[in-house]
Structure formats: structure tokens, C-alpha cells
Amino acid sequence: MTNTSEGTPDPAPRRYFGTGLGEIVLGDSKETLKGHDDRSVDLIVTSPPFGLVRKKDYGNVEANRYTEWFKPFAKEFKRVLKENGSLVIDIGGAWNKGYPTRNLYHFKLLVMLCEEFGFHLAQDFYWWNPSKLPTPAEWVTVRRIRTKDAVNTVWWLSPTPWPRACNRRVLQPYSPSMRDLFEKGYKAQKRPSGHDISDKFGLNNGAAIPPNLISISNTESNSYYLRYCKDKGLKPHPARFPAELPEFFIRMLSDPGDLVIDPFAGSCVTGEVCERLNRKWICIELLRDYCEAALGRFERKTGDLAKSTSSPNDPSKYYRAPKPGLLWESETEGVLPEDGGKSRPASVGSGKKRLEQSRQGAPSGCPQVSNTPIAAKSKE
Numbered sequence: 113m114t115n116t117s118e119g120t121p122d123p124a125p126r127r128y129f130g131t132g133l134g135e136i137v138l139g140d141s142k143e144t145l146k147g148h149d150d151r152s153v154d155l156i157v158t159s160p161p162f163g164l165v166r167k168k169d170y171g172n173v174e175a176n177r178y179t180e181w182f183k184p185f186a187k188e189f190k191r192v193l194k195e196n197g198s199l200v201i202d203i204g205g206a207w208n209k210g211y212p213t214r215n216l217y218h219f220k221l222l223v224m225l226c227e228e229f230g231f232h233l234a235q236d237f238y239w240w241n242p243s244k245l246p247t248p249a250e251w252v253t254v255r256r257i258r259t260k261d262a263v264n265t266v267w268w269l270s271p272t273p274w275p276r277a278c279n280r281r282v283l284q285p286y287s288p289s290m291r292d293l294f295e296k297g298y299k300a301q302k303r304p305s306g307h308d309i310s311d312k313f314g315l316n317n318g319a320a321i322p323p324n325l326i327s328i329s330n331t332e333s334n335s336y337y338l339r340y341c342k343d344k345g346l347k348p349h350p351a352r353f354p355a356e357l358p359e360f361f362i363r364m365l366s367d368p369g370d371l372v373i374d375p376f377a378g379s380c381v382t383g384e385v386c387e388r389l390n391r392k393w394i395c396i397e398l399l400r401d402y403c404e405a406a407l408g409r410f411e412r413k414t415g416d417l418a419k420s421t422s423s424p425n426d427p428s429k430y431y432r433a434p435k436p437g438l439l440w441e442s443e444t445e446g447v448l449p450e451d452g453g454k455s456r457p458a459s460v461g462s463g464k465k466r467l468e469q470s471r472q473g474a475p476s477g478c479p480q481v482s483n484t485p486i487a488a489k490s491k492e
């Protein structure tokens with residue numbers, strides 16, 4: 113068990129709170145799950161503590177021993193899941209300490225779950241958080257030798273290759289170019305890739321099938337949960353996922369009345385979503401302080417849990433990602449640092465000064481290039 117600054121875990125799992133549909137269990141999920149029957153759970157959707165090379169305060173696990181740590185959980189997940197159920201794991205990557213290189217722990221976890229525990233990788237998803245900060249600053253904003261890490265992997269696994277699923281539950285609005293195409297009419301033709309696109313492609317089905325890239329900014333700042341924590345003097349969970357993330361999978365992979373479990377529940381976002389979508393749920397969390405704060409998600413009547421209304425025509429509900437190349441020069445400027453940015457430029461200061469310098473384009477690991485858009489330049 114992990115001791116963290118948020119408190120000491122209680123030894124025996126116990127029901128902490130319940131609604132007609134679900135419950136929060138305070139305890140260790142690998143112990144709690146032992147009390148569940150084989151093949152009794154429809155969906156496990158969760159975000160475990162990430163593997164980190166430095167400890168955060170919610171019980172993260174050292175990346176290099178992550179798969180060992182995960183094994184007892186994996187064993188219980190496999191046992192309690194129904195044959196046609198699903199396991200969805202949102203897991204972020206980690207940087208190796210002192211190096212601008214990535215740790216492989218989340219890929220090793222995936223390989224272990226498939227090769228040792230017999231899960232199938234139904235699909236790999238990528239959660240893009242457009243509001244992610246450009247970290248680690250040393251590699252990204254100071255030496256400029258890596259780009260912003262803004263994507264979490266989400267592994268969708270299943271005991272068989274045929275888990276229950278339906279993508280019609282998670283459709284999204286057509287893109288402007290697709291709508292344009294419907295208006296102008298589509299001519300069936302061969303794509304440059306050689307794919308023969310039939311005229312069925314031009315059929316307007318009312319909505320588009322989403323890709324495996326899920327775009328959600330994680331910028332909750334004024335939710336009921338946060339206000340509840342503030343009013344009660346409780347610390348909000350520091351690593352919450354946005355409700356739309358579990359909701360995507362709960363909709364696509366379970367029916368109303370199914371049982372959904374989040375074994376690393378944190379602030380119990382999964383429970384709140386299930387309550388709204390009429391799924392049975394169990395949220396298991398090791399630390400009492402997080403369970404205490406999670407009560408704020410269920411204090412309102414179920415009707416009040418309704419999602420805030422959103423219109424597909426509201427532009428603020430879309431993220432725009434620029435196509436690469438908008439600021440690229442025809443010629444590459446400067447030369448790449450021969451040592452790959454290993455030596456830190458002497459003139460780069462520390463902390464605030466460093467950030468300021470990097471904003472102003474002070475010398476760093478990679479040469480400064482002009483950021484003036486080509487179009488603007490040509491007017492000079």
C-alpha cells in the first residue's frame with residue numbers, strides 16, 4: 113500500500129458511499145475485486161497512477177517497475193471481466209530522468225496485458241489535450257529539442273477479439289469539408305492511395321464516425337466538484353480526467369444497466385458519468401481524502417447531473433489544429449546542435465529568467481529561426 117501526502121490508506125476495503133446505482137469503495141482495488149465473481153463486470157474504465165520518474169503526491173509508481181506493480185491488478189481485471197467486456201486504460205507517458213527520451217513503461221504495460229494476461233488490443237486511442245503545457249520545460253521551451261507532449265495513450269483491451277461495441281453511440285458532427293462535399297455532390301473515384309472510394313462515401317448519414325484521436329481540453333475550473341471542494345476546504349484530486357473521456361467509452365462499450373468499475377477512481381468522475389447514463393458503477397479509491405471530495409459529485413439530485421447543454425454549431429466546442437507548414441521557411445535556417453542539445457547554453461539562466469529568455473528567443477540548444485509567417489514577410 114502507498115502512503116502519500118493525501119493520507120494513509122485504510123487497511124480493509126469498505127463501502128464509503130452509495131446511490132441506487134453505484135458505490136464508492138474506500139480501499140485497495142486489487143483486494144476489493146477479489147470479492148467480485150468471475151465474469152461479472154461489463155466494463156472497466158480507469159486511469160491508474162502513471163509511472164513517473166519522480167514522485168507526485170497521488171501515489172504514482174516508479175516507471176521502471178510499473179509492469180510488476182500492475183500485475184496483481186491485471187489478474188483481477190481479467191478474472192472479473194465478462195468475455196465480451198472491455199478494459200479501457202488511460203495512461204500518460206513519462207520522460208526518463210535527466211534525458212530528453214521517453215520511458216517505455218506504458219507500451220510495456222500494453223505488451224504485458226496482451227502477452228501475459230491474454231487481453232486483445234481492440235484499439236489504441238489517443239487523447240489529445242490541446243491545453244497541455246509545454247513541458248518538460250528544459251527540453252521543450254529552453255533547449256528547444258523536443259516538442260510539447262500533449263497526448264495520452266488510451267488502451268482499449270478485451271478478453272476476446274469481439275467485445276460488445278457500437279460506434280454509433282459516439283458519432284460526431286461532419287467536418288466543414290465533408291458538409292461541403294455533400295452539398296456539391298461526391299464523384300466516386302480512386303484515391304491517390306489506390307483506395308477505390310465508392311459513391312456510398314458521399315452518403316450523408318447525419319453524423320461522422322470519430323477517429324481514435326479524442327480531443328478534450330482538461331481545463332475544468334468552475335465545476336460543481338471544484339466548488340464543493342473549496343466550500344468544504346478539501347483538496348481537489350490533482351490528476352482528474354475530463355468526464356468526456358470515460359463517457360466516450362462508457363457509451364460505446366456498455367448498455368444502461370451494465371456494471372462499470374473504475375479501480376483507480378480518484379475523484380470518481382467515472383461514477384458521476386455512470387450515474388447520469390444509468391449504468392451500475394463501482395468506484396474504488398485507496399485514499400479517504402479523495403473519496404471525501406468525490407462526494408461532491410453525487411450531492412446533487414441525479415437530474416442535476418445532466419451534462420451542460422452543447423450545440424454542434426457552437427464553434428467553441430471545436431479545437432483547431434493547424435496543418436504543419438504554415439510557418440515553415442522554404443530554406444532551413446541555422447544548423448542543428450551537433451551534440452543534440454546535450455550541453456546547456458551558458459547564457460540560459462534559470463527559472464523565471466530562463467522562461468523569459470526562451471520566449472525572447474535567447475540562445476538555446478537549437479538555433480533560433482524566424483517565426484515570421486511567409487505571407488507577412490513577402491509584404492516587407
Ligand SMILES: C[S@@+](CC[C@H](N)C(=O)[O-])C[C@H]1O[C@@H](n2cnc3c(N)ncnc32)[C@H](O)[C@@H]1O
Nearest residue numbers: 140141159160161352353376377378379397398
Ligand atoms: C490518476 S488517479 C485517477 C484520477 C481519476 N481518473 C479522476 O479523474 O479523478 C489514480 C488514483 O488511483 C488511486 N490508487 C492508487 N493505487 C490504488 C489501489 N491499489 N486501489 C485503489 N486506488 C488506488 C490513487 O490514490 C489515485 O487517486
